[in-house]
Every structure is written in C-alpha cells, then in structure tokens.
Amino acid sequence: MTTMTLDKLKAGERAVIRAVRGEGALRLRLLDMGLIPRTKLTFRKAAPLGDPIEINIRGYELTLRLNEAQNIEVEKIEESEAGAEL
Amino acid sequence: MSRPLVFALAGNQNCGKTTLFNALTGSNQHVGNFPGVTVEQKSGIVRSVKNRKVTVVDLPGIYSLRPYTMEEIVSRDFIINEKPDGIINIVDATNIERNLYLTLQLLELRMPTVIALNMMDEVRANGGTIDVLALSDALGVPVVPISAIRGEGVSELVDRAIEVASEGILPKVWDFCDENSPVHRCIHAVVHVIDDHAQRAGISSRFCATKLIEGDDGTLSGRLQLDQNELELIEHCIQEMESETDFDRNEALADMRYTFIEKVVADTVVKPRESREHRRSLAIDKVLTGKYTAIPVFFAVMFLVFWLTFNVVGTGLSDIMSLGIEKLTQLCDSALVTYGINDVVRSLIIDGIFAGVGSVLSFLPIIVTLFFFLSILEDTGYMARVAFIMDKPLRKFGLSGRSFVPMLMGFGCTVPAIMATRTLASERDRRMTIMLTPFMSCSAKIPIYAVFGAAFFPRHAAIVMIGLYATGIILGIAAACVLKNTVFRGQPVPFVMELPNYRLPSLRSVGLLLWDKAKDFIHRAFTIIFLGTIVIWFLQTFDARFNVVEDSADSLLAHAGRILAPLFVPAGFGDWRAVTALISGFTAKEAVVSTLSVLTGNIGATELRQALPALFTPLSAFSFLLFTLLYTPCVAAVAAIRRELNSRLWMLGVVFMLCATAWAVSTVVYQIGKRLPGFGTVDYIIFALTVAALFAAFVWLARRNRGEVYATSDKAPSTGTTSALNPVRKRRSRGCHR
Numbered sequence: 001m002t003t004m005t006l007d008k009l010k011a012g013e014r015a016v017i018r019a020v021r022g023e024g025a026l027r028l029r030l031l032d033m034g035l036i037p038r039t040k041l042t043f044r045k046a047a048p049l050g051d052p053i054e055i056n057i058r059g060y061e062l063t064l065r066l067n068e069a070q071n072i073e074v075e076k077i078e079e080s081e082a083g084a085e086l
Numbered sequence: 087m088s089r090p091l092v093f094a095l096a097g098n099q100n101c102g103k104t105t106l107f108n109a110l111t112g113s114n115q116h117v118g119n120f121p122g123v124t125v126e127q128k129s130g131i132v133r134s135v136k137n138r139k140v141t142v143v144d145l146p147g148i149y150s151l152r153p154y155t156m157e158e159i160v161s162r163d164f165i166i167n168e169k170p171d172g173i174i175n176i177v178d179a180t181n182i183e184r185n186l187y188l189t190l191q192l193l194e195l196r197m198p199t200v201i202a203l204n205m206m207d208e209v210r211a212n213g214g215t216i217d218v219l220a221l222s223d224a225l226g227v228p229v230v231p232i233s234a235i236r237g238e239g240v241s242e243l244v245d246r247a248i249e250v251a252s253e254g255i256l257p258k259v260w261d262f263c264d265e266n267s268p269v270h271r272c273i274h275a276v277v278h279v280i281d282d283h284a285q286r287a288g289i290s291s292r293f294c295a296t297k298l299i300e301g302d303d304g305t306l307s308g309r310l311q312l313d314q315n316e317l318e319l320i321e322h323c324i325q326e327m328e329s330e331t332d333f334d335r336n337e338a339l340a341d342m343r344y345t346f347i348e349k350v351v352a353d354t355v356v357k358p359r360e361s362r363e364h365r366r367s368l369a370i371d372k373v374l375t376g377k378y379t380a381i382p383v384f385f386a387v388m389f390l391v392f393w394l395t396f397n398v399v400g401t402g403l404s405d406i407m408s409l410g411i412e413k414l415t416q417l418c419d420s421a422l423v424t425y426g427i428n429d430v431v432r433s434l435i436i437d438g439i440f441a442g443v444g445s446v447l448s449f450l451p452i453i454v455t456l457f458f459f460l461s462i463l464e465d466t467g468y469m470a471r472v473a474f475i476m477d478k479p480l481r482k483f484g485l486s487g488r489s490f491v492p493m494l495m496g497f498g499c500t501v502p503a504i505m506a507t508r509t510l511a512s513e514r515d516r517r518m519t520i521m522l523t524p525f526m527s528c529s530a531k532i533p534i535y536a537v538f539g540a541a542f543f544p545r546h547a548a549i550v551m552i553g554l555y556a557t558g559i560i561l562g563i564a565a566a567c568v569l570k571n572t573v574f575r576g577q578p579v580p581f582v583m584e585l586p587n588y589r590l591p592s593l594r595s596v597g598l599l600l601w602d603k604a605k606d607f608i609h610r611a612f613t614i615i616f617l618g619t620i621v622i623w624f625l626q627t628f629d630a631r632f633n634v635v636e637d638s639a640d641s642l643l644a645h646a647g648r649i650l651a652p653l654f655v656p657a658g659f660g661d662w663r664a665v666t667a668l669i670s671g672f673t674a675k676e677a678v679v680s681t682l683s684v685l686t687g688n689i690g691a692t693e694l695r696q697a698l699p700a701l702f703t704p705l706s707a708f709s710f711l712l713f714t715l716l717y718t719p720c721v722a723a724v725a726a727i728r729r730e731l732n733s734r735l736w737m738l739g740v741v742f743m744l745c746a747t748a749w750a751v752s753t754v755v756y757q758i759g760k761r762l763p764g765f766g767t768v769d770y771i772i773f774a775l776t777v778a779a780l781f782a783a784f785v786w787l788a789r790r791n792r793g794e795v796y797a798t799s800d801k802a803p804s805t806g807t808t809s810a811l812n813p814v815r816k817r818r819s820r821g822c823h824r
Binding site: 020024025026027028029030031032033034036037039044045047048049050051052054058059060061062063064065068 | 149150152154155181183184187300332333336337340341344357364367368375376377378380381470473474475477478479481579580581582583584585586
C-alpha cells in the first residue's frame, strides 16, 4: 500500500486513483476523461523522450504529460492482488 | 412537405462522428465557422430523406459540455442558442464508458435525443454484446446500433431521429444519482431555485443546475438572470454537498456520472477482456511509439510523405496541370488575337488573370496530394501518436507535438501547410503554428536562392542555402518563444488526450476531405488571389497617368519600388529594381527572379547571373536573400492565413510581423557585415546564424524568468481530495460554515 503520484509508476504497473488535484481546465479535463478517485489504471509506457506518458483507463489509452500526471495521487496495486483480480 | 428539421450531431473525438456525418449527408456539405471563432462548423442536408429538409450540424468532437475549451463552448452555445430540433449523439460502443459521460450531459439538456451506437460490428466481432433495449431503457432515449463506416443502421437512425424530433419526445431519464445522496439533494435544491428562471430562458433547469454547480463561466447565470441572493443560495447548497461528501463539486458530479455509467454498463454490456483491435493497436504501438523505434519511424514517415508530395506525385501532377493551363492560355491568346481585341484587355486576361490564377492553381495537385497523406495519417490514428512522440521537444517552444507536421510541410509549400493546421486540437496551437509556418522556407524560394547563389557564392551555394534554412528555423523558434510569452501567454491547453485504436481510414471520408480542400482552394484562387494578381498586373502595366507602359521601368509598380527603396538602403539593397522584384514576389516567390530579369533587361538565367553583381555586393545579396527568406509569404499563403485565422486583422498582423523581422534581420546582418571587412561567404552565414541564435537565447532567458506554464499547479494543497479551485470560493466557504 504505497501512495505516490501517477508519474512515478513504472511500465506495466497497475494502480488505483486516490486523489485528483490541479486546477481549472486541466483538472476538469482529467475528471471528464474518467480519472476519478477509486478508478483503476495501468501505466503503459513513457514516450521515447520520457514525457508524456500513456496509461490505460476505463478500457482506453490515454496520454498525459508528466506535470499533469503529478496531480494524480495513486495507490499501487501489487502484482499478486492484480493477478487475483483478473 | 413537412416542417424542416435541424439536428446537432454530438460525440467524442475518434468515435466515427465525421464518418457518420459523411454517411448522412454525402457531399452535400457546407463548411463555415462557428460565430466568432476558428472552430469549423460543418452542416449538411440528409440525403436519404426526400420529403422534408433535414439538416445536420456537426459539432466539434468533445468529451464534456463544460465551458472550458473553445469546442465545448461553441457546442453548448449552439445547442442552447440555436435550439436544434434534436440531438444525435454518437457513441463508440467499443469505448462506451467514457463516451456515455458526454451522453449524460446531453440528456440533461432535455431535448429530443437519439443515440447512435457506433462500431457495433467491432463489438460483435470480438464476441461482445450490448443489450440495446436495456441500454435504451436505462438512458430513456432510443438507441440505434450502427456501423458508420459500412453505412449499417444509418437509415434507421435517421428514422428514429426524425420521429423523436417531430413528435418532441424528450429523454425519459435525466436523474443519474441515488435519491438520498447529497449530490441528489444539492441538484434538486438548485433546480428548485432556478426552475422559473430556466423556464423563462427556455433551457432545461436540470442542465443549468449541474452546470452552475460545476462552475459557470457567467453565460448561464446571465441568461437565467439570477440575482445575488439566488447565487448565494446555490453556493450554499453546493458547499453543503461538498462537506457531506468527500468530494468537491466537480469531482462529485463526475463521480455521479461515472458511477451511473458503470452500473448501466455492468447491466447491459458483455465485453470480452480485450478486443482484437485494441490488442493489435498495442502491438503496432510497440514499434510506432517504442522507445528506440518511434523517432526513426516518425522521421521516415515524414520524409516519405514529404518526398512523395513534393517530388513524386505532387510535382508530376503540377507539371501536367501547368502544361494544361499553358495550352489553355495559348488557345485563348490566339483566339483573342484573331478576334482583334484591345491589347490592354488581352494583357489583362493573359498576363494578369491567366498567368496569376494559373500559377496559383498549379499548387492544387500538391495540396490534394498532401491532404491525401495527412488525412490517412489522421484517420488511422497515427497523428495522435505523433503528438505523443514529439510533444516534449515542441512543448519547450509553447507548441504541441502535432504542430510539427504542418511546419515540416511548410518547407514544401506554405499554403497546404497552413491549411493542415486544421488537424491541431486547440485553437491556441493552431494560431501559433499558422504564425510560425512561414518561417519554414518554402520550395518556391529555391529558384531565388539558386540564382543568387550561383551569381555571388559559386563555391558555397549549398552552404548558403542550408544557412538560410537554418536561420529560418532558428528565427521560427525564437518567434515561438516570443509569442508564447506575449500573445499566447497564460492560455495553456491540457495535453490529456486519447490514443485511439488504429483503424483503416474510410475512403469516402478521405475523398470528401480532398474534395473539400480542393473546392476551398479553387474558391480562394478565384476570389482573393484573383484580385491580388489583377492589382499587381495593373501596377505592372500602367504608369502614373494610366498610360500603358512601354518600358517596365516606368510602371506604377516600379514607382512603388522607387518610393519604398530608401527603406531598404540600411539593409543594403536600396536599388528600386530589387525592391520592385520583392513586391512582385507577393504573387508568387518565383516572380522575384523573373521580375529581376525583366527589369535588368536580361531574360535568360545566365544573363541575369551576370547582371546581378551590378545591383548587389555579395553582402547585400546575402542580406537580400535573408529578406526573401523571411518576408511576407505569397498571396495564396496569405489568403490561407486569413481563412484559417478567420480574421483580417490577425492576417495583417502576421504579414507585418514577418516583414518587420525580415527587415530587422537583414539590416542587422548588413550593417555589421559592412563594418567587418574581409568577411567571406561562410562568415556571413555563421554570422546570420549567430544573430538568430543570440536573439533566440535572449528570448529564452526572458522566458525562463517567467517560469513554467503549470508552475501554479504545484501549489495545490496536499491534503485529501479538495482542490484549490479559486481563492474566492475558499474564503467564502470558511465564512459560511461558521
């Protein structure tokens, strides 16, 4: 049970969103795209130059920048838990 | 004939909206702009309905109806102000959760609505099912499964849409939360406050309530004519809800919608774990966005598109087109001569209209070819990946990844490059890219570089040319940094963007887009460009007393050149012939060379090469080249800028900015070069690059002091789920809870 921000995840790791911060248009955009507390996501990969990143959420692929991802607090799902769920 | 109907077509990006729109309307489309903004508005008549006029307006692809992006605002305003008879909401069945988020907001509008459940064929092919009847029940509106790309279900969709609109059938469900939840109580209370106002304004009170809770941009409360008391009452309700739930207002409503959607989806959708298309996309992305492969593949794709457009297909077609125009011109010319028409009129038709419009029309094949490739890149989903790959390097200059493509095409021709900015997601990026594209030296300037290079820098012609291109790029970057901190300051656009599954493009959509672009360009060629070429012809043909000139040195154009010439003395080319050539270059850059030939009395390229040293020194020639690199693009490009920026003022601003930069750079280089004797060609280039780089560095430093765009978000409070939405609200909330 480790909380961290979304940008700190590694490729292939799964996590649950705990909080969505940020302001104005950015935060609303995140909420609209389905990044809401309690939602599960998978970190796919970072772009070749390290930024932005790609995540899988609600069955689709979403990309966002690292500084945008910093606003999302997540809790990592450990491998065994993730396996049990699938 | 029954009453005509108007529908708004609304949906997310990448859900097949354009394909459905094309399937509904065919080539029967009208393209314009939403009032006051550069967001494109397409409307068309539904072709399958014969006995009444059914119009569909294609709203921009949006994820929500919040008043934040330009696209969301125009969509909301269109629905509220224009009051269409119904809404067709297209939903991607393969990505139903997120797509229904917009649907719920549309349903709150309480207007006749029908849902087009697109890509049902894909869902079925993957062994999934969607209980359409149950979904329809849960949402309270008709749901029609369709496949827009195959045209399946489209006629049924039209029938149902006409039915709900003509009978005024409203959605049966518009409440998406538990009756005992704080969110429900809050919405209910706000509805109670504003109900009368909303009825008077003719807008759904439910929609107004949720939008007021989410934070209004002032439009709604103005429309509803709410007084201070009522606004405070509403604010009180919201704060009560916030303190009862863990969420702030925005989270609460987003959570309410997604919770409702999750339940509906769980009840109606049977989905296999991962669809074939999605797995295939992930596999393709292993290469196309892979750590080591992405960038090489990207440059290979760009090179291929560029090479095919400007070298293989485009030029071939362009040559055929020019040949055709030439033949037509000759035919007309001899017919006019036979007819014995007045010489001035003949000159107007042949030298003015045919030559001017003809040279511009020869761009057409290049435009069509480029758009063919661009639309394929866009429709397959690769453009979204381009943004993903190139975002980091371009963000430094205040642009986003997608801006790379139009700017690269600018090296071929500025006209299609500027038209290609349509693919950019945000208005800010679009405007900025349009303003920067002219810095990329277009291929029509190559003849100028070639003639001057051969005449003045025979041993270093290639280095001079590379130096000019590099100077353009560096100054473009510098201009980007300036624009980012001045005109476009404080308008950051969240990058948060979907990477859609790779899909085969629909040939019909590609075809219609090409037709659209070609039509648009031809229209411009015969209006603004036509006018521009006639003006130049007029100036070239007459002298100040409106007599036809014998010697082109007496023409009005030459006079204008003489008047303007002193302006260019500091830049080293104050000769009226050089200035006149620059003016004529406004019709097309190639004209700079041909005008210089005529004015110096030398027709061939070799003779011109020998005559040029009488007009320029190597230094002033280099300064002249810098000016041609940077000054106003040709009339066709300016017309494209005017069209895409949708403003004459902005267009003039861009032209002025370019001319001023050109003048400043060439003057600085000439003045300093003049004071440094013994300078060789290579030194000029190094020097020009240094000037440009210093300029860029200066701007860069100025920028750094202002800090990063999102710096403010770091200051968000670190406790729980509350966000710092705005200080005013927080202050008020403290006062209220005491």
